[in-house]
Amino acid sequence: MMRLLIDLWEGVKIAFQALRANKMRSLLTTLGIVIGITTVIMIHSIIMGLNAAFYTSISALGSDTLYIGKFSWMSRTDWIEARNRKDITLKREGNAIKEYATLVKAVAPTVSAQRTVKYESEKLNDVNIIGTNEEYAITSNVEPEYGRMLSKQDVDHRRNVCVIGWEVADKVFKNKNPLGRNLSIGSYPFRVIGILEKRGNLLGHNLDNEIIIPLGIFQKQYGARRWVTIEVKVIDPALIEEAKDEITGILRRVRKVEPHQENDFAINQQDMIADMYKRLTTALYAFAFGVGSIALIVGGIGIMNILLVSVTERTKEIGIRKAIGARNKDILLQFLIESLVVTAFGGIVGIIAGFVFAKIIAASTFLSATVSPVSVAIGIIFIFIVGTFFGLFPAYKAAKLDPIEALRYE
Amino acid sequence: MLIKLEDIKKIYQVGAEMVGALQGISLNIEENEYLAIMGPSGSGKSTLMNILGCLDTPTSGSYKFTSELVSEMDDDQLAEIRNRQIGFVFQTFNLLPRATAIHNVELPLIYNGTPSSKRKKIASDALERVGLADRMNHRPNELSGGQRQRVAIARALVNNPKIILADEPTGNLDTRTGEEIMEIFEQLHEQGNTIILVTHEEYIAEHTNRIIRLRDGKIERDESI
Known part of the structure; x- marks a missing residue:
């Protein structure tokens, strides 16, 4: 054990000595490894970053909310076929789910449109x-930062009230308090009753650039024939599959889908994205x-090549070392360590460069x-694999040298 | 008996031809002998030296070192014997050019796992013995030929080997420096070491107590002085 430690330490010292003696060569040799590790680390970091951004982003959808509409979020359904489907309506589907579904705690039909909003001289497009x-607050998990959400009375009486997103409040009202003021939405006045908390982006869609108004007034002012999405919040996330089955049954019945026909609607959820x-x-x-692998293989071959040169150059040294015991x-280990030191140097530079x-x-x-x-762990694992794999052949060659031949080498 | 060779043969294949470098050498060497192996080039003295030094194994015959049968050993066992029992001194010194004198002397200790602190002590003692206490941190290219050979001798001594094998140790030195080196060997002999010199210089061989002359792979004459 002691001997192995001394061997290892000696190997590291010899390796550094050899590298110092051939600075330029070592630097060029290690370049392939630098490029390989840089690529791997860089792409891995970016993917990790994308993942983090993505999952934060879709968390706005809520894992226990179902989105029922004519279109599936999966691109596999035929778009034309889906467009010709019977509309999802508030009266038929919305009420049926509300009435018959037992596993849902909130149902909110939604329709949407892009409009320009105005307050005094300030304007905001799209x-x-x-x-x-009123159940939208539950299904989409939003809360007002100031004021309140829509109430059942607002919805039932089709009041001209609105809850505005963070960005709308910020851009249209500037420093004024929007609560109680009248905002003109596509030329109809709405009184601001609430301001939503800041929500960020959903897959590039700005959730703060949003205004919520009662459904009835929306249909009256902007037309009733629009695609409705029914948002449904399940009572327990664990029951989401059961809830989907239940809703599928209800919808097939109210939409009169024959047993041999496929569903002519889609129940979407966060998982699909x-x-x-x-x-x-x-x-x-x-x-x-x-x-990354190709770069590392190329880099590894470079290292193997330079180590073979090094073994030849140091044949005499190997002979001397063998003669004295x-x-x-020991020789195998020495050259393996040298390979690992070169690779590790390139790898560390690569990890830093990658970041x-x-x-x-x-x-x-x-x-x-x-x-x-x-x-970092991935980088280090690659270093070890490449260093060992490509160092093995030159190291083996050095270890197998005949001491007499090696001593005679000039 | 320290070394016992019995009918040692070494046959090389050169192309299609078989060349017998050693053709049946039998030889006994006692502890604390000081002997020279002489012979013209091609006589087989280098081959004999390599076999005695455990760098090579004979094609046939038996080589006993103390009680161990060297002729049957594998690479690792041979390395072990070279490390602990044999100290080499070469004509061309064979020091590691990038290592300091003390590091060169430490090398054999590294390969038997002596811890660093002990190594430094043993190595500097050995350098003192050959009169190089003030040159420990010099590299070979900063030392004269004679000094380099002394470093090599210190390296050979450092594991307290049973024999010191010197192959033309004065061959690359001027006469006066050569004499200095021979004095060191004499001292070592007086201290109880067993020394085997390989040389073709009569005046060098005359320092020893026994001269073995080889010709064509055989012992031509074995004379004690």
């Missing part, structure tokens, strides 16, 4: 106007792994990057 009911995203990033991972495995590049890319594009211990 604000997402959502017509819904996550699945799709996972499939996408798996491909990205595979690509990154491929690029170095065993084959730096990832951060630069994150800062200059829409991508984000997360520096994680996992990335």
Whole structure:
């Protein structure tokens, strides 16, 4: 054990000596490894960053909310076929779910449109106007920062009231308190009763650029023939599959779907987006792994090549060491360590460079990057694999040298 | 008996031809002998030296070192014997060029797992014995030929080997420096070491007590002085 430690330490010292003696060569040799590790770390950091951003983003959807509409979020359904489906309506589907479904705690039909909103001289274009009911607060998990949400009375009496998103409040009302003021939405006046908390983005869609108004007034002012999405909150996230089955049954019945026919509606949920995203990033991972592997193999071959040169150059040294008692495995270990030191040097530079590049890319594009211990671990594992694998052949060659031949070598 | 060779043969294959470098050498060497192996080039003295030094194994015959049968050993066992029992001194010194004198002397200790603190002490003692206490941290290229050979001798001594094998130790030195080196060998012999010199210089061989002359892979004459 003691001997192995001394061997290892000696190996490290010899390796550094050899590297110092051939600075330029070592630097060039290690470049391949630097590029390989940089690529792997950089892409891994970016994927980690994307993941973090993505999951934060879709968390706004809520894992226990179902979105019922004509269109599936999965792209596989035929769009034209889906467009010709019977509309989802508030009266038929909305009421049926409310009446018969036992596993839901809130049902909110929603319709939406883009409108320009105005207050005094301030204007904001393309604000997402959502017509819904009082249960929307539950299904979409939003709370007012100031004021209140829509009440049942607001909805039943089709009052001209609205709850505005954070950004609308900020941009249209500036420093004034919006509560109680009249906002003009597509030329109809609405009194502001609440301001939503800041919510951020959902897959690039700005959730703060939003106004919620009672469904009835929405249909009256902006037309009734719109695609309705019914948002349903399940009583318990664990029962989401059962709830889907129950709702499927109810909808098939009210929409008179024959037993042999497929569903002519879609029940969407957060998972579907996550699945799709996972499939996408798996491909990205595979690509990154491929690029990184190729760079590392090229780098590893470079290291093997330079080590073979080094073994030849130091044949005499190997002979001397063997003459004074170095065993084959001592020599093997010495060159393996040298390989690992070169690789580790390149690897550490690569890890740092990878993080730096990832951060630069994150800062200059829409991508984000997360520096994680996992990335470092991946880097270190690669270093060990490459260093050992490509060092083995030269080290074996050195270990097997005949001491007499080696001593005679000039 | 320290070394006992019995009918040692070494046959090399050169192309299609078999060349017998040693053709049946039998030889006994006692402890604290000081002997020279002489012979013209091609006589087999280098081959004999390599076998005695456990760098090579014979094609046939038996080589007993103390009680161990070297001729049957594998690479690792041979390395172990070289490390602990044999000190080499070469004509071209064979020091590691990038290592300091003391590190060169420490090398054999590294390969038997002596801890660093002990190594430094043993190595500096050995350098003192050859009169190089003030040159420990010099690299070989900062030392004269004679000094380099002394470093090599210190390295050979450092594991307290049973024999010191010197292959033309003065071959690369001027006469005066060569004499200095021979004085060191004489001292070592007086201190009880067993020394085997390989040389083709009569005046060097004359320092020893026994001269073995080889010709064509056989012992031509074995004379004690």
